[in-house]
Amino acid sequence: xxxxxxxxxxxxxxLDRSKKGYLSRMDLQRIGALxxxxxxxxxxxxxxxxxxxxxxxxGFARVLAHFRPVDDEDIGNRDPKQxxxxxxxxxxxxxxxQLYDLDRDGKISRHEMLQVLRxxxxxxxxxxxxxxxxxxxxxEADEDGDGAVSFLEFTKSLEKMNIEQxxxxxxxx
Amino acid sequence: xxxxxxxDSLIVNLLGISLTVLFTLLLVFIIVPAIFGVSxxxxxxxxxxxxxxxxxxxxxxxxxxxEKNHQLYKPYTNGIIAKDPTSLEEEIKEIRRxxxxxxxxxxPEFELSDIFYFCRKGxxxxxxxxxxxxxxxxxxxxxxxxxxxxxxxxYISLRLTVLWGLGVLIRYCFLLPLRIALAFTxxxxxxxxxxxxxxxxxxxxxxxxxxxxxxxxxRICVRALTAIITYHDRKNRxxxxxxxxxxxxxxxxxxxxxxxxxxAMVGQVHGGLMGVIQRAMVKACPHIWFERSxxxxxxxxxxxxxxxxxxxxxxxxxxxxxxxxxxxxxxxMFKKGSFEIGATVYPVAIKYDPQFGDAFWNSSKxxxxxxxxxxxxxxAIVCSVWYLPPMIRETDEDAVQFANRVKSAIARQxxxxxxxxxxxxxxxxxxxxxxxxxxxLYSKMIVGNHKDRSRS
Numbered sequence: 001x002x003x004x005x006x007x008x009x010x011x012x013x014x015l016d017r018s019k020k021g022y023l024s025r026m027d028l029q030r031i032g033a034l035x036x037x038x039x040x041x042x043x044x045x046x047x048x049x050x051x052x053x054x055x056x057x058x059g060f061a062r063v064l065a066h067f068r069p070v071d072d073e074d075i076g077n078r079d080p081k082q083x084x085x086x087x088x089x090x091x092x093x094x095x096x097x098q099l100y101d102l103d104r105d106g107k108i109s110r111h112e113m114l115q116v117l118r119x120x121x122x123x124x125x126x127x128x129x130x131x132x133x134x135x136x137x138x139x140e141a142d143e144d145g146d147g148a149v150s151f152l153e154f155t156k157s158l159e160k161m162n163i164e165q166x167x168x169x170x171x172x173x
Numbered sequence: 174x175x176x177x178x179x180x181d182s183l184i185v186n187l188l189g190i191s192l193t194v195l196f197t198l199l200l201v202f203i204i205v206p207a208i209f210g211v212s213x214x215x216x217x218x219x220x221x222x223x224x225x226x227x228x229x230x231x232x233x234x235x236x237x238x239x240e241k242n243h244q245l246y247k248p249y250t251n252g253i254i255a256k257d258p259t260s261l262e263e264e265i266k267e268i269r270r271x272x273x274x275x276x277x278x279x280x281p282e283f284e285l286s287d288i289f290y291f292c293r294k295g296x297x298x299x300x301x302x303x304x305x306x307x308x309x310x311x312x313x314x315x316x317x318x319x320x321x322x323x324x325x326x327x328y329i330s331l332r333l334t335v336l337w338g339l340g341v342l343i344r345y346c347f348l349l350p351l352r353i354a355l356a357f358t359x360x361x362x363x364x365x366x367x368x369x370x371x372x373x374x375x376x377x378x379x380x381x382x383x384x385x386x387x388x389x390x391x392r393i394c395v396r397a398l399t400a401i402i403t404y405h406d407r408k409n410r411x412x413x414x415x416x417x418x419x420x421x422x423x424x425x426x427x428x429x430x431x432x433x434x435x436x437a438m439v440g441q442v443h444g445g446l447m448g449v450i451q452r453a454m455v456k457a458c459p460h461i462w463f464e465r466s467x468x469x470x471x472x473x474x475x476x477x478x479x480x481x482x483x484x485x486x487x488x489x490x491x492x493x494x495x496x497x498x499x500x501x502x503x504x505x506m507f508k509k510g511s512f513e514i515g516a517t518v519y520p521v522a523i524k525y526d527p528q529f530g531d532a533f534w535n536s537s538k539x540x541x542x543x544x545x546x547x548x549x550x551x552x553a554i555v556c557s558v559w560y561l562p563p564m565i566r567e568t569d570e571d572a573v574q575f576a577n578r579v580k581s582a583i584a585r586q587x588x589x590x591x592x593x594x595x596x597x598x599x600x601x602x603x604x605x606x607x608x609x610x611x612x613x614l615y616s617k618m619i620v621g622n623h624k625d626r627s628r629s
Contacts (some may be wrong), residue, residue: 011300017537036296039288043295067296096288120291 008064012057022054023047038120042099066095069168090155097154107148110138195351203355207392216401216553220529222554226336227528233333344550352397352549359393360446364453366390371456384435385455391432400554401529402429409560410434411489411519414482416511419521420583421493422501423534424541425548426523429556430491437481437488441465459487482516488520494576500533501525503590504583507576517563520579522587526555554597559586 007029013019015027027080028044029035037043047063048159099115100108121130141149141157149157206212234239366386367439409474410415410433417436419426430436438460442451461481467473481487494507501524512518525532530551534544548554561582566575577593584591 008300015299028299031298037291037295037298039291040295043292043299064296067293073242096292099288099292118289120288132375 004159005061006062009057012060020054022056024054038122039099039116042102042119046095046098061128066092067168093155093158094151097151100149107146107150108138108154109148110134113138113149176326194477195354203396204358204393207396208389214397219399220401220553220555223529230333230336329406340552344552348399349550352399355393355397356549359390360395360450362393362473363390364450367453367457371453380458386457387435388432388452391428394428395432398425398428398548398554399552400425400429400556402433403557405557405559406434406562407433407560409519409562410564411521411560412517413487413489414485415489415517415563416478416482416514417489417491417519417521417581418494418507418579419491419523420501420504420587420589421495421498422523422525423498423532423544425532425554426493427491429523429558430521433558435533436491437461439463439478439490447576457614461490475510475514478511479514479516482514498534498536500535501527501589503592504580504587505592506595507580509572509576512566512576512579513572515566517565518579519563520561520583522559522561522583522589524557524559524587524589525527526557529553529555557587560614561586 012023016023017030025044025048028047032046034040034043047059081159097108098104100112102112102115114130117125117130117134118173119162120123138149140155143153143156144150202215341385347506363386366389367383370383373382417430417434419430427438430583431438437458440451440462442448442464451460455462459481461477463474463477472495478490481490492511494511495505496508499505528590530548530553532548532554540545564575564579564582566572571580581591583589
């Protein structure tokens with residue numbers, strides 16, 4: 001809604017301390033609570049598709065739009081010919097998939113799974129334990145036996161999850 | 174040409190008369206009471222009138238907005254997003270429960286869905302985090318007729334604009350010169366007074382004079398900012414041999430506290446005007462000024478503070494342990510240095526009312542001179558000061574725990590949010606140790622359970 005965009009814009013300006021009109025990676029890294037998030041760097045990366053160095057407000061809002069709560073009437077009234085809105089279930093899932101799939105090849109290989117796991121646990125877990133967890137996870141989700149998890153397999157293994165609620169952030173009016 | 178002459182002298186006469194009137198006003202109503210520490214109550218009356226005007230102004234803006242059917246921008250102090258305060262474990266368990274169809278046994282391991290928790294938390298902090306907003310001025314609920322705090326400019330009616338224009342006139346043409354004159358008087362009196370007192374021989378008389386010169390000058394400075402201060406619990410005021418700690422919002426805090434009590438200041442040696450003031454103050458009574466190079470050496474700092482505190486004839490030290498200016502909605506981490514010394518700590522909570530003028534110094538946005546000008550062109554600076562009962566470090570507490578205890582007491586009294594974050598985050602990035610804690614928590618979930626599995 002209009003009011004929420006205004007609030008996001010204020011937030012954008014507050015983060016853009018040197019008033020450049022765009023955000024760089026460093027501006028986002030400065031947020032304390034984000035820096036302690038184990039996946040903080042990956043999340044920051046998702047704001048810079050195509051490896052750019054800056055994100056303007058349109059890009060900022062676009063990424064955050066993935067987290068807009070899903071309105072039931074949206075689904076009913078939607079014109080099937082138009083592209084899906086950014087906050088649909090599929091697009092939310094795709095956003096999460098991108099956090100795993102760093103080289104954007106459409107599959108999460110065992111190696112990429114290991115990398116994400118390593119980020120989340122730091123130095124607390126040994127390499128063998130981590131590898132066995134990664135192997136098991138890929139095995140469980142992998143249906144066509146290619147040793148990697150594609151987006152469809154990812155969606156399938158999470159079909160019962162209430163993604164709409166878990167990946168939504170509601171902005172106060 | 175000849176016609177101009179009588180007009181000239183008329184203007185000169187008028188100027189002369191108005192200046193004399195101004196100075197008499199200054200003297201009678203402001204400086205004399207400052208010397209003796211009494212108050213006529215003019216400032217409180219001023220404050221009440223202003224409050225009524227602000228309430229009227231807000232009503233008009235709301236009415237105007239309703240007529241045009243637009244929504245007013247209402248600022249939120251609690252953040253712009255709806256957050257659930259649950260812990261990492263609870264959230265991840267819930268995510269897994271809703272995703273998997275199998276019964277929840279006590280040994281769940283890594284699931285693909287775990288990533289959602291971190292992802293969402295990360296996004297939430299990008300949209301709104303506790304720390305970044307503490308370093309910009311607080312947003313007001315109702316407008317206070319200063320253009321610098323207005324977000325709804327388009328909804329003002331003619332009457333309101335006139336009122337605003339009147340306000341600008343009063344503030345810039347009447348109040349500002351008055352305040353600058355007062356500030357000038359106050360500072361010069363301080364420098365001259367303390368230098369003169371410095372020539373007296375050491376003894377009771379010198380102390381008496383020094384105390385009163387300091388108090389008098391600070392009181393004049395307080396009036397220079399039109400600061401309306403309410404002191405609570407004055408019986409808990411700091412005594413000799415103690416350390417007074419307070420939350421830090423701006424350099425004005427010093428003036429506010431020092432006008433009610435006689436303290437020894439701690440700080441870096443500056444050049445310029447500040448340096449002159451510092452050197453003069455030291456002549457009258459011992460303050461602690463550090464050279465820039467000494468500040469880095471923590472042991473030296475601690476040693477000097479300890480020496481000062483142990484000498485019971487010396488004044489209580491005034492310290493702001495946050496280390497930087499915070500915007501007065503929260504209290505950030507206290508640096509443990511001053512709590513290691515082992516003296517009695519007298520906590521003081523300072524809370525400003527931002528409606529009359531926001532006292533927060535955003536040092537990355539404004540320099541000192543701009544800041545002081547902004548202060549002097551606001552309506553007033555209204556604040557409350559609470560003197561809390563003294564605290565001593567218990568035997569089983571270390572300095573950090575003691576610092577946190579004092580911080581919570583101050584936050585509770587002042588109605589501020591108690592944060593664990595370091596004020597240094599204003600300029601630097603956060604340390605990695607905090608990230609490791611989150612990682613530890615998470616790995617306990619997936620590996621601690623792994624151990625159970627291998628056993629069974």
